[in-house]
Amino acid sequence: MLSTRVIPVLLLSGKGLVKTMQFSKPVYIGDPLNAVKVFNDKEVDELIFLDIQASKKNIAPDYYLIESIASECFMPVCYGGGITSVEQVRRILNMGIEKVSINNQLLNSSDLIGEAASVFGSQSIVASIDVKKKITGSRRVYSHINGKTTSYDPVEYAMNIEKQGAGELLVTSVDRDGMMNGYDIELLKGIAANVNIPVIACGGAGNLSHFKEARDSAGVSAVAAGSMFVFHGKHKAVLLSYPEQKELKKYLI
Amino acid sequence: MIAILDYSMGNLGAHINMMRKIGYSNVVVTADPKELAKAEKIIIPGVGAFDAGMNNLRRLGIIDILNYKALEEKIPILGICLGMHLFASGSDEGNEDGLGWIDTKIIRFTFNSPFMKIPHMGWNTLKIEKKSLLFRGMEDDENRFYFVHSYHYSEKSGFDTIASVNYGYDFPAVIQKENIMGAQFHPEKSHKFGIGFYSNFINS
Numbered sequence: 036m037l038s039t040r041v042i043p044v045l046l047l048s049g050k051g052l053v054k055t056m057q058f059s060k061p062v063y064i065g066d067p068l069n070a071v072k073v074f075n076d077k078e079v080d081e082l083i084f085l086d087i088q089a090s091k092k093n094i095a096p097d098y099y100l101i102e103s104i105a106s107e108c109f110m111p112v113c114y115g116g117g118i119t120s121v122e123q124v125r126r127i128l129n130m131g132i133e134k135v136s137i138n139n140q141l142l143n144s145s146d147l148i149g150e151a152a153s154v155f156g157s158q159s160i161v162a163s164i165d166v167k168k169k170i171t172g173s174r175r176v177y178s179h180i181n182g183k184t185t186s187y188d189p190v191e192y193a194m195n196i197e198k199q200g201a202g203e204l205l206v207t208s209v210d211r212d213g214m215m216n217g218y219d220i221e222l223l224k225g226i227a228a229n230v231n232i233p234v235i236a237c238g239g240a241g242n243l244s245h246f247k248e249a250r251d252s253a254g255v256s257a258v259a260a261g262s263m264f265v266f267h268g269k270h271k272a273v274l275l276s277y278p279e280q281k282e283l284k285k286y287l288i
Numbered sequence: 289m290i291a292i293l294d295y296s297m298g299n300l301g302a303h304i305n306m307m308r309k310i311g312y313s314n315v316v317v318t319a320d321p322k323e324l325a326k327a328e329k330i331i332i333p334g335v336g337a338f339d340a341g342m343n344n345l346r347r348l349g350i351i352d353i354l355n356y357k358a359l360e361e362k363i364p365i366l367g368i369c370l371g372m373h374l375f376a377s378g379s380d381e382g383n384e385d386g387l388g389w390i391d392t393k394i395i396r397f398t399f400n401s402p403f404m405k406i407p408h409m410g411w412n413t414l415k416i417e418k419k420s421l422l423f424r425g426m427e428d429d430e431n432r433f434y435f436v437h438s439y440h441y442s443e444k445s446g447f448d449t450i451a452s453v454n455y456g457y458d459f460p461a462v463i464q465k466e467n468i469m470g471a472q473f474h475p476e477k478s479h480k481f482g483i484g485f486y487s488n489f490i491n492s
Binding site for chain 2: 102105128129203254
């Protein structure tokens with residue numbers, strides 16, 4: 036039986052890994068390559084690695100680091116951050132990375148997703164959508180480049196991205212990021228019910244019940260988490276961890 | 289020497305990493321017929337569409353040498369995902385003829401439930417159907433492998449099903465016809481299970 040994928044998300048800022056809260060207050064976590072090795076040893080289902088500065092600073096992906104990551108990972112890896120062209124996608128996939136995540140280029144209305152999907156297949160192309168609640172309570176797609184919400188409704192936005200050729204959607208709640216109080220189920224459910232491609236839930240996971248809730252109540256295909264896999268205890272000491280398969284099965288079978 | 293076929297269909301980097309992990313260095317990544325002629329084993333990786341794969345083999349002019357190695361010399365050949373699909377006579381995914389080493393047609397998943405997403409993507413557990421060197425030392429494990437595909441083998445004639453997997457229904461995950469072997473999953477991305485499977489192919 037196919038198991039629900041449980042995916043650590045690692046955030047790169049400069050040369051180090053960080054973990055954010057609501058997309059701000061980055062806390063240094065450690066060396067990226069060391070973390071990748073640890074998660075490979077723990078036999079995680081998949082890994083998402085996002086450079087959160089690349090697009091903001093308009094710099095290209097760090098290919099040397101990406102290649103080093105690929106050589107340490109014997110599971111699928113998704114890389115995102117600073118990708119603007121099909122040639123960059125090709126270079127990254129050739130290194131042994133399975134998927135690339137595109138976020139900012141979608142907001143720029145480029146057709147990168149469509150072009151890349153037609154060359155490499157949809158299964159290699161993940162569209163990443165960040166969503167924030169406005170004071171009025173309505174949810175809007177958010178740009179981490181300028182730190183502002185856009186006018187896009189997340190469900191319509193997601194449906195449009197599916198049409199463009201994305202193979203998966205990584206949906207992150209900005210409000211829940213780093214809070215560890217559970218996913219934004221309403222957001223995830225709205226998107227998962229309206230697209231045919233897999234949705235990866237992100238933002239808010241604090242324990243294994245949250246994974247189950249996202250799968251059972253929101254209908255997502257995969258669950259991702261940051262804080263839960265990099266912090267330990269109420270003082271949030273840095274400790275990389277990943278549940279045993281036995282433990283995951285109790286919640287996700 | 290083991291040849292990893294470079295026909296512009298996907299994740300060669302991951303296969304090279306796997307060879308390095310296993311510590312096997314007598315490897316050539318190639319589409320050169322002269323190199324392929326010397327190979328003692330061939331791995332045909334593959335991520336992408338059926339027609340694109342067949343067209344690339346044709347454009348590279350290597351179908352004759354592949355036929356010779358598979359059907360005359362009968363060296364061990366392992367096809368992975370699309371690589372395995374190319375062994376068939378054809379596929380629902382495209383219009384091109386396959387290599388035709390196995391007389392079967394690759395079909396697309398068909399589900400009645402909207403909750404059954406296509407592709408079948410993620411980690412799934414195999415059921416071993418037949419003893420094979422490919423699973424030597426792994427028989428007692430719960431073998432988890434990473435899958436990502438929309439098409440699959442179905443008919444159970446013309447080849448042996450070494451292991452099957454369930455996604456909506458059972459279908460072959462590992463097949464074999466004499467020296468020709470195929471895996472629907474990606475051993476190069478399946479942690480220790482993939483390392484075990486891959487090593488078994490290389491060392492047996």
